[in-house]
Amino acid sequence: LAATLKDIAEDVGVTPVTVSRALRGTGRISADTRQRILDAAQRLRYRPHGLARSMRQGRTGIVGLIFTTDDRATLPTPLLAGIQDELASQSYELMLGKISKAQLAEPGTASALLRHWMADGLLINHQIDLPGSIVQLIEEDRVPAVWMNSKHACNCVYFDDADAALRATRHLIELGHRRIAYLDYSHPIERLDQPEHYSVYDRFAGYVAAMNEADLPPQTIMNHGKGVGWTQRAAFSREWMTRPDRPTAVVCYGNNAPVLFAAQSVGLRVPDDLSILDLSLDDALPVCDVRVSGMYLPQEALGRAAVRRLLQRLATDGDAPEPINPLAIDMEFRPGQTCAPPPQPGD
Amino acid sequence: LAATLKDIAEDVGVTPVTVSRALRGTGRISADTRQRILDAAQRLRYRPHGLARSMRQGRTGIVGLIFTTDDRATLPTPLLAGIQDELASQSYELMLGKISKAQLAEPGTASALLRHWMADGLLINHQIDLPGSIVQLIEEDRVPAVWMNSKHACNCVYFDDADAALRATRHLIELGHRRIAYLDYSHPIERLDQPEHYSVYDRFAGYVAAMNEADLPPQTIMNHGKGVGWTQRAAFSREWMTRPDRPTAVVCYGNNAPVLFAAQSVGLRVPDDLSILDLSLDDALPVCDVRVSGMYLPQEALGRAAVRRLLQRLATDGDAPEPINPLAIDMEFRPGQTCAPPPQPGD
DNA sequence: ATGAAAGCGCTAACAG
DNA sequence: CTGTTAGCGCTTTCAT
Secondary structure, X not given: OOOOHHHHHHHHOOOHHHHHHHHHOOOOOOHHHHHHHHHHHHHOOOOOXXXXXXXXXXXXXXXXXXXXXXXXXXXXXXHHHHHHHHHHHOOOEEEEEEEOHHHHHOOOXXXXXXXOOOOOEEEEEOOOOOOHHHHHHHHHOOOOEEEEOOOOOOOEEEEOHHHHHHHHXXXXXXXXXXXXXXXXXXXXXXXXXXXXXXXXXXXXXXXXXXHHHOOOOOEEEOOOOOOOOHHHHHHHHHHHHOOOOOOOEEEEOOXXXXXXXXXXXXXXXXXXXXXXXXXXXXXXXXXXXOOOEEEEOOHHHHHHHHHHHHHHHHHOOOOOOOOOOOEEEOOEEEOOOOOOOOOOOOO | OOOOHHHHHHHHOOOHHHHHHHHXXXXXXXXXXHHHHHHHHHHOOOOOOHHHHHHHHOOOOEEEEEEEOOXXXXXXXXXXXXXHHHHHHOOOEEEXXXXXXXXXXXXXXXXXHHHOOOOOEEEEEOOOOOOHHHHHHHHHOOOOXXXXXXXOOOOEEEEOHHHXXXXXXXXXXXXXXXXXXXXXXXXXXXXXXXXXXXXXXXXXXXXXXXXXXXXXXXXXXXXXXXXXXXXXXXXXXXHHHOOXXXXXXXXXXXXXXHHHHHHHHHOOOOOOOOEEEEEEEOOOOOOOOOOOEEEEOOHHHHHHHHHHXXXXXXXXXOOOOOOOOOEEEOOEEEOOOOXXXXXXXXX
């Protein structure tokens, strides 16, 4: 069914080598032969056999993306788009290696992508810890890899959440706010030694740094140690919103909808009475008519940057590719409509 | 760097064939040699070369997922998870073939995944029309493919939106509603002959069918021919909510947040005064405290079903794989908290 | 129970 | 300008 170089060669009356050269445009071929070869190739619906070529060239031209999915962790479409666009520009293909929860639990397992030596390099997007077997595979077997969304000593690309939180909080301070609360309904930040994603610490640290800078007392809104289930977030919000010493601004992380909803229901105007700044804006459509102010996660840029760094490592044909310094991706401030100076006493 | 069968063979003092057999467990090997081979493999950190194996076996063991991304179309994580889990259970790998907007516009382009014959079969998830060149590649070159989220004469798997809308509307009717509106802020359904995704027609048709069944007049809430921009959806909702003959229930498609928001702001209680039924629930966390009633899209099930059908086609080693009848995936009704009997006159 | 030979489709190196 | 040779790493077939 599939035509090969040999088929074309026989059809035209040359050898496969000549056909190969003609189709790739390397070497010198007479215009006549070349044309006859191209014609035959089209007529026979020839498509090169990528695997054979890869094998001959000693590289697969495939990059693997290792990722885990659980309830909270997803693979954002813009991230995927950035990765694939950048790979395509260098004629690489992308192969997906999902690691299931079961595999995470059970030691010694790794996806076939890893076991079977199919990728020239790996992109690793993990929120939670990978099993040791996989890390070992990567580190000891010297598979060129780049960590995404994760801080490592080297070869990693991650969002600069600390800087984002710092800049965002500074913005609120510059607007004149003094009672600025850090709102976290999901992750209790009490014991900093327990394993959490780096961004949980960094965001909070950035907020605290900005508050300290301005000699303002940090204050947190969270249900310490337990978090706030999504069914109670608006109700929970109404509670702190109606306190007399309520903050005039809150910094949150992706949970802006319940806050907006609650504000409307207790009669607080946003941003006149309450400013809301979200540290995790993405490309999803806004849920309400209001464009929320905050820091945008350039997922596509992160994907592109990770690929560029991986391909850079792959380009060093030597034995062990050089490690590359960590790269922090700047987040982008988006003004939006939910931040304004705090209400004046006269209001 | 990478150890091969030959390396192990030399180390142990046998031929590569024996090593191959030992590692795969085929053929009869003496327990002693087998053990020495396994030891050596581990010591040398052997990993089989997937491409070489694939080439020898005449199949790549790779399935390609062709998809397009634009602003509205994404690749849902549960879909990806379903696809990959099902593939992994059959030892297939997943390769991604994103088609960019530019490629869609320019004729004659196809991803390397297609050009280079890297996949044994294809899953195609397209919202908008694919360029003819790709369709041709698939249909004329007989690449086994399954269409996802799209209606075709055969080899397709899609959500049964018509049935979902029918069942959802019936549910509202059974609750006692008579003024049930179909709300669509995005797609003007005026000229049924213009190209739109099948689900746009099917959902509306299902709603109309249910209304006709009950001798109720269908009514639509939409900005005919223009749609409603996301910055005006709550405002637009407030308008129809405050009319005297307002519907007591609305059927919508993923735009429930502005409706909830608007209802709160005009003092309509949900579901007491207004029932909301969303035809497109997904796994995203609810934006507010309320769990919206509606039809859930089992993306993971669709992914699994598509893979099963594709692998079934691949299993027929004959020349042209048999076409497979279309498969409509049933959507799942989720009660939620936004549907109730209509308010009584006395209320 | 093990080995020898052959070949999947393609391309690099060297001839001519 | 074109052909010959060889081999990437693996597995199937046939022989011993």
